[in-house]
Amino acid sequence: MDDRNAVIKGPYNQRSISARIEAFFLDNLAKVVTREQLIEVATDPKTGRVPENWHQRLSELRTDKGYTILSWRNRGDLRASEYMMPDAEQRSTASRRTRPNAATWNRVLEEHGYRCAWSEGGITCGLRKGDIDPVGGGTVCLTPDHKTPHALHAEIDPKDPTKWQPLCGRHQVMKKNYWDDETGWLNVVAIVQSSSEEQKRQVYDFLNRYFGDIEP
Ligand SMILES: [Zn+2]
Structure with missing residues (x-):
């Protein structure tokens, strides 16, 4: 149906x-x-x-x-x-996202030059608030990201700037896709999907060797 x-x-x-x-x-x-x-x-x-x-x-x-x-x-x-959405059930383990306090967030922004801190293969995203995202489109807004997934560390310090980084919207979403909030495990498939052709090739070669489909 x-x-x-x-x-x-x-x-x-x-x-x-x-x-x-x-x-x-x-x-x-x-x-x-x-x-x-x-x-x-x-x-x-x-x-x-x-x-x-x-x-x-x-x-x-x-x-x-x-x-x-x-x-x-x-x-x-x-x-x-x-x-x-299969049902209206809300997992009780879901914690409201903790945020740094205002002073901490300002320091975090300052330390990162008011730019998205997402880094991939040695390249930092670097988008600033108000920029137009050249990949995802739309106006960039920077929001605080706890560097380690909050599900793994429920006790996080809203006053400790070293625990936080600014991320643009696209990279917030990407990071969430990388981590399974329920288990705290890496979502390996999502990571491979978003990786470069070169990295996919490396994974492909690795898996081929791992499963013995080709001779090492
Ligand atoms: Zn970014």
């Missing part, structure tokens, strides 16, 4: 993007919803402004509120840009 037609789409007049997306999912439990529908719901009902950061709000519903929101990464029968 194709239940895509049965999706309820509001209207949702909640003030925050996150609250509108949450209401939308709760109205459509166990139904397949699409990226387009999510963007429609996330769009400001008053101004008609389409938010750039709806994907980040989705991540927060998972990590902060403990909802299960499945995507093709979790379920083979979902296609890319399809999502599903």
Whole structure:
């Protein structure tokens, strides 16, 4: 049965993007919803402004509120840009994300030159607040990231600037995809997916050797 037609789409007049997306999912439990529908719901009902950061709000519903929101990464029968909240249950282990206090956050920003600190293969992202993200599009907003996943270290110091770094929205999402908040384990598949051709080749060679498909 194709239940895509049965999706309820509001209207949702909640003030925050996150609250509108949450209401939308709760109205459509166990139904397949699409990226387009999510963007429609996330769009400001008053101004008609389409938010750039709806994907980040989705991540927060998972990590902060403990909802299960499945995507093709979790379920083979979902296609890319399809999502599903199977039930309204919120994992009790989900902790509200702790933030550094204002003074600490200012120091963290200062120490990183007010730039995204994401580093990959020796190259730092370096996007600044207000820049246009050349990869993901949209205006960059820097938010605090606890360097080690919060699920592993519930006791973190909001006053210790060495524990934090500024990340742009795209790299916040990327980091969340890298770590499974429930288990604290690395999401190796997501990492390989986002790696370079060269790195994928290395992994491929490694696996070939590992499984003995080719002679070392
Ligand atoms: Zn970045």
